[in-house]
Amino acid sequence: APRAVKTKLKVDKVVVHEVDEYYTLPEGGRFMNRNGMPDVWEYRVIEHVRAHNVEHVYKVARVKLADGTFVSTMEHPLKDLGGIFSPELLARLLCLKYDFSMPENRQIRLLAREGIHISNTTLNSYIHNGIAKLKEFMEDVFKGFVQQAEYLMVDETTELVGIETKEGKAYRRKYLWAFFAKHMKMVYYHYNNGSRSSDVAKSFLEHFMGTLSTDGYTVYRMFDGEDSKVLHIGCWTHCRRLWVDALPSDRTAMEIIDSIGDMFMNEELFRTMRLSGEQIKGKRRQLTGPILESIHHKVVMMMQDAKIMANDLMRKAVNYTLNQWKSLRNILKDGAAEISNNLCEQRMKPVKLLLKNCMNIGSEDAAENSAFIFSLIESCKLNGIDPQDYLKHLFECILHGKDCDKKTLLPCFYKPEC
Template sequence: LMNRNGMADVWEYRFIEHVRAHNVEHVYKVARVKLADGTFTNTMEHPLKNLGGIFSPELLARLLCLKYDFSMPENRQIRLLAREGIHISNTTLNSYIHNGISRLREFMEDVFKKFVQQAKYLMVDETTELVGVETPEGKAYRRKYLWAFFAKHVKLVYYHYNNGSIASDVAKTFLDHFMGSISTDGYTVYRMYDGEGSKVLHIGCWTHCRRLWVDALPSDRTAMDIIDSIGDLFRNEDLFRTMKLSSEKIKEKRLKLTGPVLERIHHKVVMMMQDAKIMANELIRKAANYTINQWKSLRNILKDGSAEISNNLCEQRMKPVKLLLKNCMNIGSEAAAENSAFIFSLIESCKLNDIDPQDYLKHLFECILHGKDCDKKALLPCFYKSEC
């Protein structure tokens, strides 16, 4: 052997071989028999009766991940399955998929939802989706709203579809027993938590605030004064993150370092609003009014060291939803919208916890199929331990 620096000079050649997956169809012949008491029964029940379809736990988990993790619409799944020897209609596939999700909701949704509601800190956002609804004239597609409640510290996100409503009652009902902090954008619904005596600490998003000033920058360079100061806020946060401070220490540092920056921003904006020439600019006026109107929630960042100064992490949770809608165009019904919301909750929470969503869903389906008496809280993605 040739040597290099006293060691054998060796290396590796690699190549990757694809072993194509295959599906096995199991067929059971079943007869109907008459019992002694005169009643009728079958010689066996359907082996997948508890899943409401013909797909095994592994195949059903795979199909759900293809759609809700990899954003593959069902018409493409039909073509993929046909190449693998499974010929099935779009309607039948859709039925089996939503039957499976309904079983998951019955099994896990209450536990999942309650655990998120018990968190001490939530990031909240909402987005639109096109949903089919029944009208006297037939089916019509309406713009509906989906909410996301992200419990950052336990890495769980719960998507909430409440008849597609954007009304304040949706957030109010979900957070009815919540006692902690929430981070949100500037949507007016959240202003109900800004009143005196609110049990919820409402924290505004400085990224949303900054966007308005950036929009105004091309038309008036004075916006740069505010943008630079907001940049100081984020530089402080980067410093705290680098130092790996506890939430209590972050609160102390924010009072010391961030507090003066906030006062500087407030003073500059108030001075701008007194200048008629500057306020004649519509974009500057919009940014200034937003900052002052949201000031109480924006300043609340000083009261909770565990909270983020930006709601971007929750906004990012909406990207998979929007990507699927871009490929599928719409959701066929409100029942399907509720199912989609929950399967997104499971899959996105798995990804946050570095869990393979397909293995996780397979395990849940096996629990449902075999009627296992298990600790459902231990099956939440934040506690789940893979059996592999």
């Protein structure tokens, strides 16, 4: 008979059914042995017990005190969350939307099947009231901690946000920023009125004095000055894309693509060897430095070739590489930094997936709320924490006023027993 393959499963309860509980040995029969023990194997069956909802109804009475004043026997137990959903249920709904990209209309259908009938407006109100409480409780310490990182990766993306105009509500393309503290496994999503201007990066990074990885957006050029306290590192993946785009029109681009490929092969070697940041810095200077000099020489020669520069795609690749050369070459100065900004780009995937399902964000306030809840949930996932359990714990802290250092509640430090 086939033997069951054991897999790692997190279940709430394990029920073991012994053979004698369901089987009666026939008269004259006997169990087969192996090495002096009954030859027994296991079949495993996973059962899902559908969630059940419990409504708590608290009887409340008025009390007249000796001084003639009146009080109630209790305040609303969820007053500080602004709704009727418990911390566990509210955390679940937030994760359904912001972790599993389920739009609110689908959540309403799911709740209805479970016996909870609620309108879209009410559900939206509960969700955003809950996020507002989380922001009030944790945003300052979360944002401040990310700003203190020694290494940040930065990217920005667009989202469709509803704004009020004289003609009524209109939807505009707005920008969301991601500041990813890779070594802390924390990401902070920043919505600053949907702006993509240099003031957003300048204000967020006002006191930043570490290493910054970015793409080629011109705003980041402000960190390339000689007096800058920031080590700005460019993205070789973005650079490579331009050469790949130009390749069909000019095979010369392959020379640069191959050289960039050699750089990435070096990075994979460093990871395999599990080198420290300082060791990688030394290896980069030894192995990657000559490749960089070769790329720079080839690109400068291409710039002087009128035929190549007459090709729009080749001209774009050449100009990008030379204009970004200082930041692209800075990978030799910090071995702890990535030569590609892809890890930060990947932080935008859950945002894009939710927008694909929801189409837009209803208001600027909702955009700010979405940014912060994504910060919490994605940082939990980076640290291997169950976002639903984490959010439930935060809501319980808000409700019951648990005296806990908020820094210990950050996903990178969080322990369930805190």
